[in-house]
Amino acid sequence: MSLNPFLEKSKKIESTVMSFKMLSPKPYNKDEVDPYTRVRCILMNGTEYEAVWSKHHLNRHCGNNDIRRAVCFIRNCEQQQQKLIANLKPADENVLQTTLGYEQLAVDLTAFLAQRQTNQFVKDALDFALLEDFDHLYRYANLLETDMGEHAEKYIGSYTEIMPGRPTVAHHRHPFDNIKKPISNMSADPITKCDVSIITAAEQQTMNYYMNLGSFYKHQKGREVYTEIAMVEEEHVSQYGSLIDPSMTMLDDLLMHEYIECYLYFSMYNDEKDKNIRTIWEMLYEQELAHLHYTLSLVQKYENKDWFDVIPGGVFPELISFSPQKDYIRLILGQTVSNTGILEKYINVTKLPDNANFFDYQRKIIKDVETMPSHAVINEHIKKFGKDYRLQDSEHPIKSLRDRNTDNYTIGRSK
16 A cells, blocks of 8 residues: 555644553453464554654754754653553563563564565575574473463464574674664665664564563573573664664654654554554554654754655555564575674674684683573473474474474584
8 A cells, every 4th residue: 555644634743642541451362362463562562662762862962952842742642652552461461471472573573574675785684683583482482381381372373483593592692793784764775764773673672671571580590591582682683773874864863763653553553453453553653643744844944854855755665564474484594594693794604714703702601501591491391391392384494403302502603
């Protein structure tokens, strides 16, 4: 559906303020909700978190109080939107159950974006982190059955397979190797501009969730799993954030944020199956349309530019729609499971020089691979149940990852 939000009629921004009663909607039922509805809620919660914090950064780096007041108004409205979305999660859905949704989002969204990506460098970044989030889902699913006796498919359905990806112990890279070449907003395809911002916000939300809630896990081993994977999410946010064009002005960046929020809410509205939540996406899209036009007035007033100077064309790219990505994930597993990062590039770990930063960092951060939390959680499951937990449609595409009685910790890590 072709739609240019700049040509749509919007409400006045004052009308987007909500009462506190509106911020407490009826939550979804964790045992009945479609897994992709949970995923959409997580994505939009992360989108609003990014919107709020990007505007706080503007507030700290802008000396014009008229601009800061205008942005503060939008930010206050987006704080309300974030609270509304966060409250869609039911109180009886615990940290680990929600975590499965976070990783399912990371897996299926990343695979979707990678397949439509026109910039090969950005596609490589998406494919690379995809296999790491895929492995995180596998680790958390095993923790779920070990601790709670539940199968992860209860929460992710049959949409996403659960099996090893690039082993988590191989994800710990030197920070230098997580910084990539930024795109140019002047020349990049609209899909590329949207995708780097969308995936950065999504991964940032995951990083923040693990940073803040992982320490609330009920036992120490679980806390350690969250700690290890949270450090990987820091790497992902560094990688994706470095792709965003750093040359944009603060108001250009603000307009881009509002445009992407409109695009995402419009996508969620068109993709949603739950009638109650679909109504919420429609309402929030209309609110974001008001924010977009209000932001455009700031760009016009303070930078003497119009929307087409910042976002040429303006028409929404292909809308995001969640669906199983199993075949693509298996394809990328077969092609790149042994890859690691080296400065701006990606390379098979067997081709790294012996003095590469990767190996030095691995030696410093991993003293005993057998005790690494992500590895230990699989061993604990094997010890308790005789094999690991998986949800596969067919055998694993990587022969050395088919053994369900042993966890691999060399792929992507050892020469």
